[in-house]
Amino acid sequence: MFVRIVKMSFHEEKIPDFLENFESVKDKIRNAEGNRFLELYQDKNDKCIFFTYSYWETEEDLENYRQSELFNTVWNFTKKLFNAKPEAWSVDKLVSLK
Structure with missing residues (x-):
């Protein structure tokens, strides 16, 4: 599993x-094959x-x-609203504390 930011x-x-x-659309995205988690954050x-944070089982699922x-x-709807180019990262979670 990996995280997409x-x-x-x-x-x-x-x-x-x-x-x-x-x-x-959030429930549809969350229920996409291989998606295990979805959150939306707003900068303070x-x-x-x-920022969206989503957890995916495999890179193939995300693709x-x-x-x-x-x-x-x-994406076609959302990209018309941007005031800057979006950025995205796929990262592996190394540590998680609860």
Whole structure:
């Protein structure tokens, strides 16, 4: 399993559009094959910056999601709201404390 982190920055007036759309698709994303976890964060100092954290079983699962109609619909809507280029990382979790 690995973690996918995506940083997105939005035009301030577009944040409600993003949040409304995320609310409508979050369960579909979370239930995509191989997705084990999904969270959305907002930066404390810059309310225009958001991060998604998702856990994926395999890189193939993430790639299948990225090739899906769901992803294409979500991404085509979301990318029109950005005020900066998004950034993404795939990382392996080394330590987790509870």
